[in-house]
Amino acid sequence: MKSLLLSFTLLGLVAVLKAQEVPSDDQKDYSGIWYPKAMIHNGSLSSHNIPSKVFPVKVTALEGGDMESDVIFWKNGQCHEVKILMKKTDEPGKFISFDxxxxxxxxALPVKDHYVIYCEGRFPGELLGMGKLIGRNPEENPEAMEEFKKFVLRKGLKEENIIVRELNEHCVPESD
Structure with missing residues (x-):
């Protein structure tokens, strides 16, 4: 369950990913603070595994194109922060994590400063897919939500599995 929660939380931190584009070496810098706006899952999550709170995520670009995300999750009435390493692959926009x-x-969505982070992986007994709509600022953006819904449909996921939680800025990763 901890791995499942961290995977879902990872999506929050990955949301921090696409902050700025650095024009050198075709390498992108996803550093910065990102705000989750909506989540999606492939139907394999039970209600007790769906986060009740969402928090901003901090992403830091590392040498070689890898990234580190500071993800916050809520457990037992407290904020917990975890760092997750995301290793770049040869495929643009694709990273590998969790061992x-x-x-x-x-x-990238056609709406400025909005992205979808989608994580796929095997968990004991099943293939799990989860995603988040993230943005550079915490304000709602109806156009970004419509683009997220289009992404969900293209992925073959059910729109009724979209979850929107109020952003909780009680626990915020420290900025540099």
């Missing part, structure tokens, strides 16, 4: 068992895909 090389989960793939993370970052998809």
């Amino acid at each position: 090389d068992k989960r793939f993370i895909y970052i998809t």
Whole structure:
């Protein structure tokens, strides 16, 4: 369950990914603070595994194109922060994490400063897919939500599995 919760939380941190584009070496810098706006799962999550609170995520670009995410999750009435290493692959927008068992895909939306982070991986007994709509600022954006719904449909997921939680800024990763 901890792995499942961290995977879902990872999506929050990956949301921090696409902050700025650095024009050198075709390498992208996803550093910064990102705000989750909606989540999706492939139907395999039970209600007790769906986060009740969402928090901003901090992403830091590392040498070689890898990234580190500071993800916050809520457990036992407290904020807990975890760092997750995301290793770049040869495929643009694709990263690997969690002991090389989960793939993370970052998809830019046509709405400025909005992305979808989608994580796929095997958990004991099942294939799990989860995603988040993230943005550079915490404000709602109806156009970004419509693009997220289109992504969900293209992925073959059910729109009724979209979850929107109020952003909780009680626990915020420290910025540099």
